[in-house]
Amino acid sequence: MQVDEDWSFVYKKEARCDPEEPADLHCGDDWDHTAVDSESRLLLSLVPGKRTAENCQKLVDEVQRRTGGRTDILYTSDEHAPYKAAIEKAYTVEVPQAKRPGPGRPPKPKRLLPGDLCYATVCKTREKGRVVHVVRTVVFGTLALVTGLLSRLQGNHRTINTSFVERRNGMDRGQNARKTRKSYRFSKDWDIHNAATYFICYSYNFCWPVRTLRVQRDDGSWMQRTPAMAAGLASHVWTLQEWLTYPAKPG
Amino acid sequence: MRLIEDFRCQNIECPDHGIRGLGNLKFEGWSGHKKAIRMIRCRTCRGHFSGRTGTALMGSKLPLDKTLAVLDHIREGCGTLSTARLVGVGKNTVTRYLRLAGEHGRKLHDELVAFSPSEPSRAGG
Numbered sequence: 001m002q003v004d005e006d007w008s009f010v011y012k013k014e015a016r017c018d019p020e021e022p023a024d025l026h027c028g029d030d031w032d033h034t035a036v037d038s039e040s041r042l043l044l045s046l047v048p049g050k051r052t053a054e055n056c057q058k059l060v061d062e063v064q065r066r067t068g069g070r071t072d073i074l075y076t077s078d079e080h081a082p083y084k085a086a087i088e089k090a091y092t093v094e095v096p097q098a099k100r101p102g103p104g105r106p107p108k109p110k111r112l113l114p115g116d117l118c119y120a121t122v123c124k125t126r127e128k129g130r131v132v133h134v135v136r137t138v139v140f141g142t143l144a145l146v147t148g149l150l151s152r153l154q155g156n157h158r159t160i161n162t163s164f165v166e167r168r169n170g171m172d173r174g175q176n177a178r179k180t181r182k183s184y185r186f187s188k189d190w191d192i193h194n195a196a197t198y199f200i201c202y203s204y205n206f207c208w209p210v211r212t213l214r215v216q217r218d219d220g221s222w223m224q225r226t227p228a229m230a231a232g233l234a235s236h237v238w239t240l241q242e243w244l245t246y247p248a249k250p251g
Numbered sequence: 252m253r254l255i256e257d258f259r260c261q262n263i264e265c266p267d268h269g270i271r272g273l274g275n276l277k278f279e280g281w282s283g284h285k286k287a288i289r290m291i292r293c294r295t296c297r298g299h300f301s302g303r304t305g306t307a308l309m310g311s312k313l314p315l316d317k318t319l320a321v322l323d324h325i326r327e328g329c330g331t332l333s334t335a336r337l338v339g340v341g342k343n344t345v346t347r348y349l350r351l352a353g354e355h356g357r358k359l360h361d362e363l364v365a366f367s368p369s370e371p372s373r374a375g376g
Binding site: 042044046066068174175176177178180185189191192194195196197198199200201202203205206228233240241243244245246247248249250251 | 253257258259261262263268269302303304305306307308315318319322323325326327328329330331333346349350352353354355356357358359360361362363364365
């Protein structure tokens with residue numbers, strides 16, 4: 001599971017916003033916190049908002065909920081500090097301790113992270129805009145455990161990286177005109193900006209065939225697959241019409 | 252054309268609302284311009300609702316192909332004004348459909364993307 005944040009802004013950039021001005025509350029930088037499964041490229045969770053620890057926590061909580069509370073997961077991110085605390089808070093379990101014989105207060109339960117949960121960070125050093133050095137750090141878990149989790153993955157990714165979430169964020173910037181850099185098409189309204197983000201990001205899962213997910217059929221032809229197909233959530237590439245006319249839960 | 256199994260009762264007072272594949276729904280009649288929209292009847296609550304209820308096209312007054320063209324342009328990287336010019340609609344129409352599609356996407360994601368990998372090979376990375 002790769003987590004990252006994708007920058008965009010609404011109406012004006014953060015440096016031009018006045019914190020005392022109520023009209024500027026819904027202006028400024030907007031960060032899409034995204035979690036992508038590197039094997040299927042499925043966008044699992046998306047939390048748009050300011051780049052705060054609360055939003056990182058929301059993202060990790062949502063990933064935990066959507067993966068059914070599984071703990072044999074490898075999280076990778078850049079060195080954005082709140083993720084460590086967020087993962088710790090979401091996955092820590094309290095283990096009750098046996099009462100010691102004799103008088104005295106019973107011991108408090110121990111707070112432990114699951115042994116199979118791993119979290120690693122990637123720090124890139126750039127020179128003249130090019131990556132010249134990458135430092136990979138295992139924060140939770142052991143290197144052997146991380147290697148074991150990586151070796152289970154299908155496909156051509158055998159290192160700790162954030163490439164897939166960064167690639168998806170780049171594609172989102174290409175698809176969403178509001179996120180194009182140095183253009184006049186930036187959003188002027190916070191709600192519309194978020195609606196565009198939800199529409200483009202979530203329709204990607206079902207309607208966007210990812211080239212590197214394609215598989216070869218027996219006759220040599222290629223079958224295109226969307227992230228939802230790779231994750232086993234869909235059986236074919238949905239058209240936009242199918243996606244828009246699929247009845248959602250009322251309320 | 253969607254199958255009846257894809258639909259669910261949209262009446263929130265119905266005991267079967269929001270559940271698919273119970274066999275409580277059946278197609279009954281048509282509505283809309285040129286009678287292009289299926290109407291659905293729920294046998295449980297005896298309610299009657301349009302096949303577009305609960306979708307991003309609910310209450311849409313534009314022809315279907317124009318609505319799809321608006322959202323397709325947006326998804327392919329066109330801005331609001333360029334989409335409005337290319338498709339021949341107003342800019343407020345574009346933002347209105349964008350808002351509807353965003354809300355629909357959020358609901359659909361909440362329902363469909365509960366990704367709990369069963370095999371160990373599907374986790375991680």
